[in-house]
Structures are given as C-alpha cells and as structure tokens.
Amino acid sequence: MTDNKALPPVVSAEEWEKARAELLTAEKEATRAQDRIAAQRRRLPMVRFGEYTFASTGGPVTLRDLFGEHQQLALYQFMHNGPDHFCPGCTHFTKQVTDLDGLARNGLAWATVSDMPLDQMAGYWKQKEWTVPFASSAGTTFSADCGAGGGFLLNLFLRDGEDVYRTYSTGQRGVDRILFVNNMLDLAPYGRQEAWEDSPEGWPQYPTYG
The missing domain is CATH 1.20.5 (Single alpha-helices involved in coiled-coils or other helix-helix interfaces)
Structure with missing residues (x-):
C-alpha cells in the first residue's frame, strides 16, 4: 500500500x-x-460426541482417529462455498495455522474438516501448499451437529479412551482473536485497516477481505 x-x-x-x-x-x-x-x-463441563467417519486422502478416518496419540484435539470447520469457491476468511485463518509440533508437545492435535468434497479440499491444499491435516466431512451431519451449519467453527475435543467429548467451541471473533496477523495489526498504528474498526478520522480503511 x-x-x-x-x-x-x-x-x-x-x-x-x-x-x-x-x-x-x-x-x-x-x-x-x-x-x-x-x-x-x-x-467447562463436557458433552459426549457421536461417532463420525470422514474421507481423507489416506482413506476413511474417524473423529477418534484425528486425535492420533493425543488426548486433546482442535478441529476447525472450513466453510464450503460451493465448487471452485473458497472462503477468504477460512483461507486467511488456515494460512496462519503453524507449529503443530508445538501443540503436539502439549498433547493437542490439530485437524481441519470441511463439507467440501475431498477432491476439492485436496486440490486447494495442494495449491496453497498447506501441510495442515485435513479431511472431508461431506455427507455427514458433523458440521450441523456442531452448530456450524454452513459457517466456520473451531471445536476442542477431549478423549477418554475411545470416548470423545466436546469441551469448547467458538466462531466469529472468537476465531479471529487467535490469528497472528490480526493480532499484530491490532498493535500497529493503522490497525487492520478494515471498515468496521473504530479508527481516527482519515485513517486508511477498506472492506474486510477486500
């Protein structure tokens, strides 16, 4: 700029x-x-969550499988905007998912799921050169059962043996607050330069994701 x-x-x-x-x-x-x-x-208390089987490039995976050897799982629901369309907010978010080894060292696994067909997800991941684990929840009720519907959501799960429980979920600004770029821009003089921000007169501001 x-x-x-x-x-x-x-x-x-x-x-x-x-x-x-x-x-x-x-x-x-x-x-x-x-x-x-x-x-x-x-x-917070927790609630037992059902069994789901997702599609992955390595074959079917269950919600339990996404934990790997860990007891905790963070699972991001990436919006499905239709063929050849990808949510800019989810893209912005996923680009900033890093240091999964650091999470793993503290017993937390990470994965991303979406109601996009697996081929569409795989193609986008390849295009973006992302290494974030992913699976397709297409054909399941997982996003609806989480309350994500057609939107995005971050869920935290805990397992006790083979039983899986949901402990926390957040969306909208709750997801926004954990992003490195957004938090750094909040410290800068001009902020995120997005139209919704309360900024002084004359500060540069543009539509979000514009």
Whole structure:
C-alpha cells in the first residue's frame, strides 16, 4: 500500500510516556480479564460426541482417529462455498495455522474438516501448499451437529479412551482473536485497516477481505 497522509499527533517523550502508561493500565485490565475467562473455560463441563467417519486422502478416518496419540484435539470447520469457491476468511485463518509440533508437545492435535468434497479440499491444499491435516466431512451431519451449519467453527475435543467429548467451541471473533496477523495489526498504528474498526478520522480503511 502507498504511504498514508493521516498520522498520529506528534508529542513530547513525556507526553507519549503518559499516554502509553494509560493504555498499559487498560491492557493489563484486559489481560487479567482474559486470564479469568481462561480459568472459567478450563472449568467447562463436557458433552459426549457421536461417532463420525470422514474421507481423507489416506482413506476413511474417524473423529477418534484425528486425535492420533493425543488426548486433546482442535478441529476447525472450513466453510464450503460451493465448487471452485473458497472462503477468504477460512483461507486467511488456515494460512496462519503453524507449529503443530508445538501443540503436539502439549498433547493437542490439530485437524481441519470441511463439507467440501475431498477432491476439492485436496486440490486447494495442494495449491496453497498447506501441510495442515485435513479431511472431508461431506455427507455427514458433523458440521450441523456442531452448530456450524454452513459457517466456520473451531471445536476442542477431549478423549477418554475411545470416548470423545466436546469441551469448547467458538466462531466469529472468537476465531479471529487467535490469528497472528490480526493480532499484530491490532498493535500497529493503522490497525487492520478494515471498515468496521473504530479508527481516527482519515485513517486508511477498506472492506474486510477486500
């Protein structure tokens, strides 16, 4: 993008330190609130989830199979927008799914499923050069049973032996908040530059995914 003419006001070092300290107080309050929410999240009950069989490039896989050797599973539901159409938000999200080894070291497996046909998923994964494990939930009621419907959703599961339980799910801004790029842009002067943001007059802003 070209340089923007809208700029934050220039102040003295002392004024900047004062403004930064005020923001830091608000940031610490938000951090403590997030810690409380995380503690509440760890105390959520769980619900037993049914058995599902998905299609993968290696053959049929069950929901239990996606855990591998781990006890926990994060499972992202990638939207199905029809033949030759791919959700830009899910694409943006999937590009940022990294360090799965780091998750695995903490006992958490990751996989992505979609109601897209397997061939469509496989072709898109190859085009994007993604290494994220994936399977097709087409022909199953999995996305509907999760409450995703035709949308996207992140689910967390826990297994006890062969029994699988859902412990948490989130969508919309709950998914948005874990993205590296989005969080870094939130720290930058111009933010994400998306039309919905509350930004100063004259700040560059464009349609989301535009």
